[in-house]
Amino acid sequence: xxxxxxxxxxxxxxxxxxxxxxxxxxxxxxxxxxxxxxxxxxxxxxxxxxxxxxxxxxxxxxxxxxxxxxxxxxxxxxxxxxxxxxxxxxxxxxxxxxxxxxxxxxxxxxxxxxxxxxxxxxxxxxxxxxxxxxxxxxxxxxxxxxxxxxxxxxxxxxxxxxxxxxxxxxxxxxxxxxxxxxxxxxxxxxxxxxxxxxxxxxxxxxxxxxxxxxxxxxxxxxxxxxxxxxxxxxxxxxxxxxxxxxxxxxxxxxxxxxxxxxxxxxxxxxxxxxxxxxxxxxxxxxxxxxxxxxxxxxxxxxxxxxxxxxxxxxxxxxxxxxxxxxxxxxxxxxxxxxxxxxxxxxxxxxxxxxxxxxxxxxxxxxxxxxxxxxxxxxxxxxxxxxxxxxxxxxxxxxxxxxxxxxxxxxxxxxxxxxxxxxxxxxxxxx
Numbered sequence: 065x066x067x068x069x070x071x072x073x074x075x076x077x078x079x080x081x082x083x084x085x086x087x088x089x090x091x092x093x094x095x096x097x098x099x100x101x102x103x104x105x106x107x108x109x110x111x112x113x114x115x116x117x118x119x120x121x122x123x124x125x126x127x128x129x130x131x132x133x134x135x136x137x138x139x140x141x142x143x144x145x146x147x148x149x150x151x152x153x154x155x156x157x158x159x160x161x162x163x164x165x166x167x168x169x170x171x172x173x174x175x176x177x178x179x180x181x182x183x184x185x186x187x188x189x190x191x192x193x194x195x196x197x198x199x200x201x202x203x204x205x206x207x208x209x210x211x212x213x214x215x216x217x218x219x220x221x222x223x224x225x226x227x228x229x230x231x232x233x234x235x236x237x238x239x240x241x242x243x244x245x246x247x248x249x250x251x252x253x254x255x256x257x258x259x260x261x262x263x264x265x266x267x268x269x270x271x272x273x274x275x276x277x278x279x280x281x282x283x284x285x286x287x288x289x290x291x292x293x294x295x296x297x298x299x300x301x302x303x304x305x306x307x308x309x310x311x312x313x314x315x316x317x318x319x320x321x322x323x324x325x326x327x328x329x330x331x332x333x334x335x336x337x338x339x340x341x342x343x344x345x346x347x348x349x350x351x352x353x354x355x356x357x358x359x360x361x362x363x364x365x366x367x368x369x370x371x372x373x374x375x376x377x378x379x380x381x382x383x384x385x386x387x388x389x390x391x392x393x394x395x396x397x398x399x400x401x402x403x404x405x406x407x408x409x410x411x412x413x414x415x416x417x418x419x420x421x422x423x424x425x426x427x428x429x430x431x432x433x434x435x436x437x438x439x440x441x442x443x444x445x446x447x448x449x450x451x452x453x454x455x456x457x458x459x460x461x462x463x464x465x466x467x468x469x470x471x472x473x474x475x476x477x478x479x480x481x482x483x484x485x486x487x488x489x490x491x492x493x494x
Contacts, residue, residue, distance in 0.1 A: 106133040114144040114168035122210030126228040131472040227447035229492040238482035255478035273490035281316035326360040370405040404443035408450040417443040
């Protein structure tokens with residue numbers, strides 16, 4: 065729906081980019097603008113940055129996947145700074161869009177510098193002033209810069225850090241039996257830029273990110289051998305063996321400070337939970353029960369962890385919580401079958417597998433979100449800000465990664481070759 069009207073607009077001469085609408089000329093000049101104004105339901109207007117063809121599409125795509133309603137269509141002008149809004153701010157205010165994102169790029173000594181602003185349209189104020197970001201002039205660096213800018217724009221508008229500059233690790237399997245090939249892959253949070261970190265003949269299990277987003281721990285099981293946990297730097301280099309023990313070594317989880325790793329192992333009998341230095345060494349057993357205790361995952365504060373035990377009965381796994389201070393365990397889940405727990409970054413939610421369905425429960429065990437049967441027995445993984453999840457499923461015989469907003473944003477999928485398993489979301493690399 066559009067309204068067609070003539071606007072009498074006072075020409076405002078701003079001496080500050082932060083407060084566009086507060087400085088006026090002593091003798092206002094009146095402009096008569098004949099403009100067809102669209103009635104907008106969007107929350108954010110995004111103007112492609114001047115001098116740029118790479119960053120803007122990435123930023124627009126990232127923001128469009130959130131609960132923010134973003135548009136770059138039917139805009140009254142194409143400003144690239146707050147100063148260019150002088151005199152036309154009332155036109156933007158009449159559109160009913162609360163926020164406007166503008167910017168431009170420039171080159172300095174081979175680097176690309178991006179200046180951008182998020183404007184509160186009602187007041188004309190630039191939120192937290194002009195922002196600047198410097199990036200190398202190559203595809204990888206520019207893609208990352210686009211995600212970082214989208215993170216900041218989202219945070220300036222919502223007060224919550226964005227999750228676009230994190231990455232998603234996952235396993236892609238092709239072939240079966242002795243011909244099975246497993247690849248540990250990493251992609252950007254928009255589903256693009258996938259690359260293989262390591263490839264093995266056999267199986268890869270349960271990748272886990274270090275808190276700084278630079279390392280991944282994972283298990284590898286080759287033919288006629290036990291699963292072994294490795295740690296590898298994502299930027300390159302060989303993998304380091306963490307658990308050279310004769311048992312099933314699975315489900316690594318980094319401590320919040322990155323110095324330790326939890327894992328499950330059967331090298332001393334039944335499967336129990338152990339903790340050890342992230343650089344290797346002698347593990348310390350934390351559980352010692354005749355039942356199987358597996359799939360540990362640290363709480364964000366490092367004071368406890370959740371894990372899975374079948375001590376209530378065979379094939380009746382439940383989620384429990386272990387407190388480091390006391391060594392006590394308490395049952396968390398309330399259903400009949402609960403596995404693969406993982407905390408949200410604020411510790412208030414736990415993603416897990418409820419029977420054959422990917423689900424989310426609160427810290428008291430009550431299910432708050434059921435994502436449905438995915439066709440693969442795997443749980444979802446939270447994004448760094450807890451507003452989205454990623455999970456694997458099978459659709460039409462193909463493996464698919466689905467990224468789903470938990471607060472009204474757009475969901476989208478990324479298909480791959482063969483079976484896709486165990487996606488896990490990292491924070492931004494430090």
